[in-house]
Amino acid sequence: MRVGELAARTGVSVRSLRYYEQQHLLTSERSPSGQRHYSESAIGQVRLIQQLYAAGLSSKKIAEFMPCVVDGRATPALLERLAEERTQVEQRITDLVEVRGRLDAVITAATDNMLTGASCRRETST
Incomplete structure (x- = not known):
């Protein structure tokens, strides 16, 4: 799915999704034209990232935790x-x-x- 669809399905802004990528919290594949494409598991990852931010964790700490997320699940x-x-x-x-x-x-x-x-x-x- 493209970045706009992921934003719509998670309620997170496109800008935030780009920030998550910059912080190595989320990954995407690039199309030949340079557009971001995300897997279905990105929805769970974004929701988890949002929960961890709401719990007061920093992006650095969340980045340390993300290798422990598989297919968007803990x-x-x-x-x-x-x-x-x-x-x-x-x-x-x-x-x-x-x-x-x-x-x-x-x-x-x-x-x-x-x-x-x-x-x-x-x-x-x-």
């Missing part, structure tokens, strides 16, 4: 890698909650020791 290897990614996200969340707790403690201590009427200016370097 393989067990992809599911394993996604589970690893989820574990890393959970660790970042834990770390951020800890940082937030430390900031709350600093804010509380600073509030208890606050000077009234004092002003604070941010110094900027030029």
Whole structure:
């Protein structure tokens, strides 16, 4: 199918499909006249790419995962890698909650020791 048909069938813009190719997330064959042609499995690949973007993954990370997609479908290897990614996200969340707790403690201590009427200016370097 041509790029316009793939765009229509997936709800993704032609521009996005071209970007996916530039990022090595999607491949096409070229006709003798230079037109892009995609296999039927490209529909599943595009939908998966969209889901991974919606999950917050970067194009670089998605490109690492795409070899684990066969005929537009996830393989067990992809599911394993996604589970690893989820574990890393959970660790970042834990770390951020800890940082937030430390900031709350600093804010509380600073509030208890606050000077009234004092002003604070941010110094900027030029």
